[in-house]
Amino acid sequence: MRIVSLAGGIGGARFLRGLRAAVPDAEITVIGNTGDDITLFGLRVCPDLDTVMYTLGGGINEEQGWGREKESHVVKEELAAYGVEPQWFGLGDRDFATHIVRSQMLEAGYTLSQVTEALCDRWQPGVRLLPMSDDRCETHVVITDEQGRRAVHFQEWWVRLRASVPAESIALVGADTAAPAPGVLAAIEAADFVILPPSNPVVSIGTILQIPGIREALTGKTVVGVSPIIGGAPVRGMADACLTAIGVETSAQAVLSLYGSDLLDGWLVAPEDSSVALEGVRVEARPLLMSDPDATAELARAALALAQELSR
Amino acid sequence: MRIVSLAGGIGGARFLRGLRAAVPDAEITVIGNTGDDITLFGLRVCPDLDTVMYTLGGGINEEQGWGREKESHVVKEELAAYGVEPQWFGLGDRDFATHIVRSQMLEAGYTLSQVTEALCDRWQPGVRLLPMSDDRCETHVVITDEQGRRAVHFQEWWVRLRASVPAESIALVGADTAAPAPGVLAAIEAADFVILPPSNPVVSIGTILQIPGIREALTGKTVVGVSPIIGGAPVRGMADACLTAIGVETSAQAVLSLYGSDLLDGWLVAPEDSSVALEGVRVEARPLLMSDPDATAELARAALALAQELSR
Numbered sequence: 001m002r003i004v005s006l007a008g009g010i011g012g013a014r015f016l017r018g019l020r021a022a023v024p025d026a027e028i029t030v031i032g033n034t035g036d037d038i039t040l041f042g043l044r045v046c047p048d049l050d051t052v053m054y055t056l057g058g059g060i061n062e063e064q065g066w067g068r069e070k071e072s073h074v075v076k077e078e079l080a081a082y083g084v085e086p087q088w089f090g091l092g093d094r095d096f097a098t099h100i101v102r103s104q105m106l107e108a109g110y111t112l113s114q115v116t117e118a119l120c121d122r123w124q125p126g127v128r129l130l131p132m133s134d135d136r137c138e139t140h141v142v143i144t145d146e147q148g149r150r151a152v153h154f155q156e157w158w159v160r161l162r163a164s165v166p167a168e169s170i171a172l173v174g175a176d177t178a179a180p181a182p183g184v185l186a187a188i189e190a191a192d193f194v195i196l197p198p199s200n201p202v203v204s205i206g207t208i209l210q211i212p213g214i215r216e217a218l219t220g221k222t223v224v225g226v227s228p229i230i231g232g233a234p235v236r237g238m239a240d241a242c243l244t245a246i247g248v249e250t251s252a253q254a255v256l257s258l259y260g261s262d263l264l265d266g267w268l269v270a271p272e273d274s275s276v277a278l279e280g281v282r283v284e285a286r287p288l289l290m291s292d293p294d295a296t297a298e299l300a301r302a303a304l305a306l307a308q309e310l311s312r
Numbered sequence: 313m314r315i316v317s318l319a320g321g322i323g324g325a326r327f328l329r330g331l332r333a334a335v336p337d338a339e340i341t342v343i344g345n346t347g348d349d350i351t352l353f354g355l356r357v358c359p360d361l362d363t364v365m366y367t368l369g370g371g372i373n374e375e376q377g378w379g380r381e382k383e384s385h386v387v388k389e390e391l392a393a394y395g396v397e398p399q400w401f402g403l404g405d406r407d408f409a410t411h412i413v414r415s416q417m418l419e420a421g422y423t424l425s426q427v428t429e430a431l432c433d434r435w436q437p438g439v440r441l442l443p444m445s446d447d448r449c450e451t452h453v454v455i456t457d458e459q460g461r462r463a464v465h466f467q468e469w470w471v472r473l474r475a476s477v478p479a480e481s482i483a484l485v486g487a488d489t490a491a492p493a494p495g496v497l498a499a500i501e502a503a504d505f506v507i508l509p510p511s512n513p514v515v516s517i518g519t520i521l522q523i524p525g526i527r528e529a530l531t532g533k534t535v536v537g538v539s540p541i542i543g544g545a546p547v548r549g550m551a552d553a554c555l556t557a558i559g560v561e562t563s564a565q566a567v568l569s570l571y572g573s574d575l576l577d578g579w580l581v582a583p584e585d586s587s588v589a590l591e592g593v594r595v596e597a598r599p600l601l602m603s604d605p606d607a608t609a610e611l612a613r614a615a616l617a618l619a620q621e622l623s624r
Contacts, residue, residue: 041413042415072384084413098394100355101391101394103354119394
């Protein structure tokens with residue numbers, strides 16, 4: 001069985017762990033969001049790719065959902081002692097090593113795909129992890145704060161401001177000229193079906209779908225999505241702030257409409273959202289909370305079962 | 313009082329601490345060796361500049377003589393877990409932060425002098441620390457080992473091989489076209505006298521003297537050196553291996569002759585080397601062991617007293 005999944009960070013990574021547990025023999029290709037990527041202290045940081053890699057590779061900080069377990073913060077404290085900015089992004093020492101290896105390889109001329117593959121050699125995530133693109137494209141957010149109206153990097157809005165200032169618009173800078181990373185379109189083409197985990201529909205899944213060619217390739221496939229919204233609130237994270245920015249209501253119905261029936265064939269919602277409907281999409285109600293590995297695997301199994309049924 | 317001192321790593325840094333204690337009001341400019349510099353994991357490492365900066369700034373690992381106090385090695389262990397080479401160079405987490413800041417600034421277009429000044433803003437070493445040159449020039453060593461005859465970076469010979477393989481020759485690659493860093497020649501010009509600490513005469517002081525213009529600028533000044541050799545053995549380190557490589561005996565006499573009377577006006581040797589002599593150079597015997605801060609300050613005072621006497 002060949003499965004493609006698009007994924008953002010924490011929610012996507014946890015869902016993928018359930019998916020891998022549900023079908024250990026499946027060939028799973030994960031197309032990871034790189035719109036959150038940022039260069040900090042001269043080092044290239046790919047938060048979502050790393051969250052997927054660490055989560056599936058057994059190195060994640062489980063409680064936090066991102067970063068490494070048993071982490072220390074000596075380098076960050078020393079950088080602060082030098083007065084180097086930004087100080088609001090929490091990189092740990094173990095995590096720094098990943099960014100150092102990545103940056104050194106990128107500087108040497110390797111592509112982000114090649115770097116990701118090399119990093120995964122260590123982590124053995126049990127899936128094939130591909131960045132959505134080898135081209136640099138980063139999400140920027142227009143905000144108005146005490147410094148006036150300006151565009152900031154997604155991480156500045158998300159991490160420094162905790163999305164407390166409304167996003168007036170969100171744009172993936174560089175998307176127009178970006179190409180899917182090698183293997184992305186071929187994996188979609190070869191897939192039996194595609195699963196969209198409950199990742200952020202705007203700045204994770206939505207970002208991946210903006211890379212020219214990816215959405216088009218998905219149109220011909222059986223695609224089942226898991227709603228990231230339960231009863232009007234995000235399962236986790238601040239997806240509501242992102243949806244508001246693009247004029248979409250925070251509801252399982254609105255996200256379904258945002259994805260549309262040209263993309264989705266099936267849509268899993270929580271029991272309280274069972275009234276959700278869209279012509280051309282099979283909606284099923286299931287418990288969506290990924291409260292533990294078993295519940296997550298069960299959710300993945302439900303998504304797979306629906307996809308298998310729809311692809312017949 | 314204006315003093316210029318050339319300096320390598322551990323021995324030079326300790327001597328400078330004594331010098332600063334001996335004449336707290338003097339304006340001391342240190343011209344640091346950068347021939348040991350190396351790019352590791354994409355980060356620019358300047359071991360001698362950092363040893364001087366950390367030692368005078370109160371951050372040095374006293375026992376080890378190099379690196380930071382209270383150091384951890386998480387990043388290094390993680391890099392090793394990724395299989396990244398080299399694994400023989402011992403960078404600690406605190407130290408990594410210094411190299412990250414330096415690399416980011418160099419990448420942004422700042423010169424090594426500017427970077428060193430910025431790093432010293434934090435450390436406040438109480439001296440003006442200048443790299444010998446802003447141009448990259450690195451010491452390489454020709455050796456013959458199981459891989460055949462080849463040139464390796466000085467650090468590979470020094471740290472990985474612990475100088476256990478004889479150096480057939482030692483060359484400062486890039487010296488021909490390197491220029492003294494801004495301020496170096498002016499500081500020498502303005503100096504009342506110049507002190508050469510007991511640093512390695514080949515790969516520390518000798519390296520600095522190879523930068524075109526520096527040795528010439530020193531010729532007109534009163535220069536007093538402290539022998540790095542006591543009774544036929546280096547005070548510390550492996551200077552003997554370097555001297556052998558350039559065909560010079562490991563003795564206070566041979567190093568005096570190597571520096572020559574065109575450079576030196578005074579030469580401090582240990583009591584057991586009191587027979588050392590060279591026409592045109594005043595040789596004085598003094599206890600040279602920098603066994604504690606007081607003894608080191610006393611040695612610096614002796615060098616200063618001789619320099620003052622000779623410059624009259």
